[in-house]
Amino acid sequence: MRIPMTDAATLTSAEKTLTLQWKTMGLEDRDLEEAKTLTLRPNGLGAQTSAELVDRLPRLLHESDRDTLPELRVKGLLGEGGMGRVELAEQLSLGRDVALKKVREDAQSEHSTLVLLREGWTTGLLEHPNIIPIYTLGRDDDDEPVIVMKKIEGTSWMEIIDDPDCAPGTFEADDPVELHVEILIQVCNAIEFAHSRGIIHRDLKPENIMLGEFGEVYVLDWGIAVSIDDDPTGRLVCADDVDSPAGTPCYMAPEMTEGDGSALGPHTDVFLLGAMLYEALTGRPPYDGPTLFSVMLRANKCPSPTFDDDVPEDLAALCRRAMARDPQERFADVRSLRSALHDFRRRREASRLSDQGDARLEEVLQLLTHEKEDKPIDDATLYGVFGQCRFAYEQSLKIDPHHRGAQDGLQRVLEAMADRALRRNAFKAASLLISDFPAPNPEYQRRLEALEDDLESRQREFEHLQKIRRDVDTEVGRSSRAYFILVMGILWTVLSFGLAIATEKGVIEVTPKRMFFHIVGLTALVGAVAYLGRERFFTNELNRRMIWCVIAAFGFISAHRGIVWIRDIDYHSSFAFEMVTYSMAIFLLAIAFDRRLLIPALPFLFLSYPAAIWPEKLYWFFSVANTLTVILILWMWWPKDDPCAVTGGGSKSDSTR
Numbered sequence: 001m002r003i004p005m006t007d008a009a010t011l012t013s014a015e016k017t018l019t020l021q022w023k024t025m026g027l028e029d030r031d032l033e034e035a036k037t038l039t040l041r042p043n044g045l046g047a048q049t050s051a052e053l054v055d056r057l058p059r060l061l062h063e064s065d066r067d068t069l070p071e072l073r074v075k076g077l078l079g080e081g082g083m084g085r086v087e088l089a090e091q092l093s094l095g096r097d098v099a100l101k102k103v104r105e106d107a108q109s110e111h112s113t114l115v116l117l118r119e120g121w122t123t124g125l126l127e128h129p130n131i132i133p134i135y136t137l138g139r140d141d142d143d144e145p146v147i148v149m150k151k152i153e154g155t156s157w158m159e160i161i162d163d164p165d166c167a168p169g170t171f172e173a174d175d176p177v178e179l180h181v182e183i184l185i186q187v188c189n190a191i192e193f194a195h196s197r198g199i200i201h202r203d204l205k206p207e208n209i210m211l212g213e214f215g216e217v218y219v220l221d222w223g224i225a226v227s228i229d230d231d232p233t234g235r236l237v238c239a240d241d242v243d244s245p246a247g248t249p250c251y252m253a254p255e256m257t258e259g260d261g262s263a264l265g266p267h268t269d270v271f272l273l274g275a276m277l278y279e280a281l282t283g284r285p286p287y288d289g290p291t292l293f294s295v296m297l298r299a300n301k302c303p304s305p306t307f308d309d310d311v312p313e314d315l316a317a318l319c320r321r322a323m324a325r326d327p328q329e330r331f332a333d334v335r336s337l338r339s340a341l342h343d344f345r346r347r348r349e350a351s352r353l354s355d356q357g358d359a360r361l362e363e364v365l366q367l368l369t370h371e372k373e374d375k376p377i378d379d380a381t382l383y384g385v386f387g388q389c390r391f392a393y394e395q396s397l398k399i400d401p402h403h404r405g406a407q408d409g410l411q412r413v414l415e416a417m418a419d420r421a422l423r424r425n426a427f428k429a430a431s432l433l434i435s436d437f438p439a440p441n442p443e444y445q446r447r448l449e450a451l452e453d454d455l456e457s458r459q460r461e462f463e464h465l466q467k468i469r470r471d472v473d474t475e476v477g478r479s480s481r482a483y484f485i486l487v488m489g490i491l492w493t494v495l496s497f498g499l500a501i502a503t504e505k506g507v508i509e510v511t512p513k514r515m516f517f518h519i520v521g522l523t524a525l526v527g528a529v530a531y532l533g534r535e536r537f538f539t540n541e542l543n544r545r546m547i548w549c550v551i552a553a554f555g556f557i558s559a560h561r562g563i564v565w566i567r568d569i570d571y572h573s574s575f576a577f578e579m580v581t582y583s584m585a586i587f588l589l590a591i592a593f594d595r596r597l598l599i600p601a602l603p604f605l606f607l608s609y610p611a612a613i614w615p616e617k618l619y620w621f622f623s624v625a626n627t628l629t630v631i632l633i634l635w636m637w638w639p640k641d642d643p644c645a646v647t648g649g650g651s652k653s654d655s656t657r
Contacts, residue, residue: 011297018258018300019293025244025259029293038292039203039248041115041224072098072148083107084116088151091135098135101147113145119223120147121235122199130190132218152218157183157209161280170215177312178348180280181341183209186217188273188338195266195334198229200239202256202264204272205248206279228265239264249292250285251275252299254325267327270337274322274330281311281319301325315344350400353392357409360389364413368420389413397438407438415441422447427455471541474594479639480536481543488526489630495522496626500619510619512565515575519561523554542593549592553585572615579608579622586629596636603628 011019019029027040072089078099079086084107087100101119103112120137127133135148160167160183164176171179187209191201201222208221224246227236242261245252253271255263275286286305287298302325307316318340324330331337363385367377390413396406414433421430422444430451434444470476502508530537530547538544557578564574583605590597603625611621 015297018297021259022245022293022296027245027292029291031291039221039224040244040246041111072100074100078151080104083112089148091148097151099149099151101149102140102144108144115223116145116147118225118235118237119221120145122222122225123147123149125197125236126190126194126199126222128190128193130186130217130219131193131222132220152210152212152216154210154212154216154218156207157211157276157280158206160211161206161283168211168213168215170213171211174352177281177315178345180277181315181345183211183217184273184277184280185338185341185345187219187276188334188341190217190219191269191273192334192338194225195269198227199225199236200228200264200266200269201225201272202247202268204269204276205251205285206276209276226261226264245296247272249295249299250287251279252287252296254300254302255327257296257300265327266333267330270322270330270334271324271327273334273337274319277315277319278305278323281307281315286323312344312348314347318344346399347403350396350403350406353396353399354403354406354409357389357392357396357406357413360385360392361409361413364389365416368416371420386413386417411438411441414438415444418444422451425451425455427451473540474542474596477537477539477543478637480533480539481546482634482637482639484529484533484537485630485633485637488529489626489634491525492522493623493627493630496619496623500623503619510571512561512568512571515571516558516561516565519554519558523551523558526554527551546589546593549585549589553582556585557581572618573612575618575622576608576612576615579604579611579625582625582629583608594636597633600629600632600636603632 023029071093072091075088075090075097077085078088083103085102085104087102089098089100090096091098101116103116117137120134123131124134124137132152133150135150138146138148140146154168155166160179164179167179171182187204191204194201199222201219202224203221204219208219210218210220212218225236226239226242228239230238239261242259242264244259245257246259247256249257251272253268253275255268278286287295289295289298302323305316305320305323307319318337321340322330322337331340364382367382367385371377371382390410393406393410393413396403397410400406414437418430418433418437421427421433427448430448434441434448437444499508499510503510508514530551537547560574560578560581563569564571583601583603586597586601586604590601607621607625611618614621
């Protein structure tokens with residue numbers, strides 16, 4: 001934004017009129033190389049003379065000791081400015097250091113005295129954390145005004161613009177842009193407060209902003225501030241009374257260059273805040289030039305500011321709006337500007353987090369690529385990086401819900417992990433990931449529904465296979481079968497040996513009729529026991545079929561004995577054949593259900609031959625075969641892992657299926 005030397009030959013008629021107006025106002029076109037931030041002071045500040053105003057102030061200096069004030073002891077010089085001198089003093093009653101501001105001896109005049117008084121009165125009205133407190137306003141023994149204010153130690157914003165490393169360590173900004181925005185927000189706080197009291201500063205520039213070592217930000221030099229409201233005390237200058245340019249030309253708003261106080265307002269300070277931001281971002285003031293008039297002409301034209309490529313575009317746009325030539329195009333007030341700065345900080349923080357998410361996203365995609373290439377990856381590493389990535393994006397969106405980069409990044413990482421979950425048939429994980437998509441993706445929803453249908457089909461098939469497996473599992477109902485065999489075996493063995501003893505001693509005469517009713521009764525007993533214990537015995541298909549086979553075998557034996565009775569066949573021969581039938585029935589059970597029953601089938605088969613050879617010992621052979629068969633079956637089916645299962649009503653395998 002630097003402009004060339006101006007001279008009368010290059011000026012337009014409007015510019016010539018303006019420069020003539022400035023000369024009429026008493027402005028001198030001078031070289032600015034030695035004082036680029038020179039503040040132009042107003043020509044007049046009211047009807048009252050400085051002497052009248054100073055005479056009303058209390059005298060603070062002892063006549064006998066020019067270095068001692070009643071409350072203060074001067075300790076040394078802190079610094080000097082354009083017309084002021086600031087000394088260090090001790091406030092004796094409180095034992096603290098304060099700052100004394102007075103007009104330099106070589107700059108003393110009625111005008112400079114009035115400027116100092118106005119600064120004291122204006123600053124005294126503005127009690128705010130970002131404005132230096134004024135303790136008192138008095139005069140020394142030379143009747144010169146003295147402002148007693150808080151002593152601050154720190155660095156000017158101008159120094160930090162030149163070297164960001166000079167910033168106090170209490171500022172937590174990660175980069176210079178963040179630092180400058182943080183400072184400007186605090187300046188906005190002070191200026192908004194001043195506007196609420198009807199005061200505009202008019203001389204905002206980085207030199208007038210001081211940063212304390214503990215993060216304090218102070219707005220200094222309210223010497224040319226004016227009130228936009230009437231001041232009945234006459235202490236403050238009314239903006240409508242301004243009739244000449246005042247301020248620092250390198251930062252002036254266009255309306256400030258024309259010296260028309262009616263054009264001033266809060267929008268003027270909004271421009272100056274934008275001008276300070278411009279210098280913080282570019283390292284140079286908005287306007288520059290070789291002479292005072294050239295700079296003021298540049299300020300009056302107010303070309304749209306330009307920025308280097310490294311300046312964030314949204315912050316540059318914010319600055320352009322604040323520095324718009326037309327006040328109507330600027331921010332409506334300082335609060336709106338401050339709100340825009342806060343929004344920028346949120347967006348910038350959101351972008352920083354989004355960038356972190358982008359870095360983690362690349363790691364996630366690289367790990368997933370390795371996995372697709374059958375390269376081993378660590379699940380813990382993958383999910384750890386994914387968690388960091390997702391957290392960064394979600395935090396970014398929490399700060400700025402409309403951050404496009406974070407939305408797109410979160411969508412990509414969730415889709416990548418959802419794709420992995422779908423490929424691994426992890427329905428629940430895929431469902432949770434897809435439900436968190438920032439934007440719906442019909443393709444992933446379709447794949448999820450297809451996976452759900454496939455898993456439901458597999459589940460039905462699995463349940464069907466589980467049912468089949470349970471139905472053919474010989475371990476299911478094992479204890480119940482053992483209990484059934486134990487009870488029936490004892491009963492049958494007792495009856496068998498009882499019959500053998502009774503027939504040998506001639507107590508009972510065995511006839512086909514009696515044997516028929518005997519087997520029919522036994523079959524009925526087996527059927528009754530099976531019915532009463534159906535919940536225990538019919539635990540799966542195998543047990544049901546085995547029970548029905550046993551009942552069927554007894555039924556066939558009953559039919560066989562009925563035929564023997566009806567046809568009056570030799571009972572001893574038929575009984576040996578009946579033993580073969582028992583063996584065959586057990587063999588068939590072994591082949592169909594449990595091959596371990598092959599061994600218990602042998603006693604009836606082997607002992608059927610001696611029963612046929614020695615019919616008089618028939619019932620003894622039958623009893624022995626029956627006993628051996630029961631013992632072998634119990635040995636195979638007895639629940640070895642749960643000895644109490646028979647009396648407890650079921651084995652462990654029953655309870656876990």
